[in-house]
Amino acid sequence: MRTFFLYFLLILGAYLCQTVLYPIFVIPELRVDLFLVLLLHFSFSYERSKALVMALFLGLLMDVGLPLQGWVHPLIYLGLALLASMLWQNLNLHSRRYQAFFLGLCTLLEGVGIRTILVLQDAGFAETSHFLIVLTGRTITTALVGPLLLAGLERLDQWFSSLGVFRESQEA
């Protein structure tokens, strides 16, 4: 219950950042998808089933306010969570370098995924050149900042554990 409450607060904070704080940044396009970071943290640290449930929840939350039909973000997040939880066992994703690479890759896949789904839905999207510039910027930003955020979340998890919060790790 406490874990749920604390993660609820984290998700709320991430959501506030995404919807209120990011747009006031100087370059709002160069944002790190905090939901993605949370999702990958869950995929790395918790059971796959929990990560998938989280992916669904975060995806649904992300779709709020967007001009999208269907579960675009839930689908993408489910795919990424599945990929992350599978690769976690095979790749050395403990390493920050690998995490940077993986976060960048996920951002890239997320952007391309949204665009693909929109193309399939015959919906409008930003010009290709602009899209590519933003996507590149985001990928680099996420690769640089993402591992730090993941490290912060790991610390937070340790803190939760020290508080006596039950934590079920995949490593265990």
Added chain:
Amino acid sequence: MPVTSQTRKLIIPILIFLLALSLISANLHSRENMSFFESLVVGITSPVQKVVRRIIGGIGNVWRGYFYLVGAQKENEVLRRELHELKLQVNRYREADLANQRLRALLNFKKSIATPLLPAELVSFDPSGWFQTILIDKGSSDGVAQDMAVVSAEGLMGRVIGVSSRHAKVLLILDANSAVDALIQRSRVRGVLVGLGRDLCLLKYVQRNEDVQVGDQVISSGMGGVFPKGLLLGTVQEVVRGSSGLFQRVEVEPAADFSRLEEVMVVIQPPPEEPSLKGARKRQE
């Protein structure tokens, strides 16, 4: 007769008393100048006194200064707090003044168009960053419905694409999914204004030979029934006529400052849609 110890105890204080009395009596005669004895005593004791006085004076100064500083610090804190409160108050007044100006502008704008408008406040932006949408704090319980136009004092902002009882989702004209039937105000050339996903729009389907110039103002045509006619959309920023192709590329800078969105107005009753215009609307969407 032997002197007893009791007598000695009595004699010594009397002698000391008489000595003191004689010294005082001697001083009464020579006040202007110190006696030798007096000078000697003063000469010996004064340096020590000075040192002691300085020490005590120093301690006293520190003591008094400390308490003074404590008082000053408290006073400083009180004054700082008052200053902070006053600053906040001034800021509130300034904010209220700015809000007043904005609302006055909106009110004037409201008077300038015939359709009823509902003021609303911005709640949040698109969380993903890939789209240009906002959430506002008015929903179906306030009379907001799908496809209603959302405007600001500067001009058209977008249209409602989703409604809940208390909130509404608005697609801004900057989004690539947005399309508004538009006119060049000067030459009455028609086109469809679409968003580019950033702070720029494109006026599409303007033929190569049509008269469009940089600086021309673009307004809504009213076709399609969603947006009221005559709302300012933006200003032509660039016109590119390629060597081939049917249309020219007309880039339009939106009139509204989307980065400083705070209050918007929802056009509550969209104008009735004429059957002949349904086709145009379909083309828009």
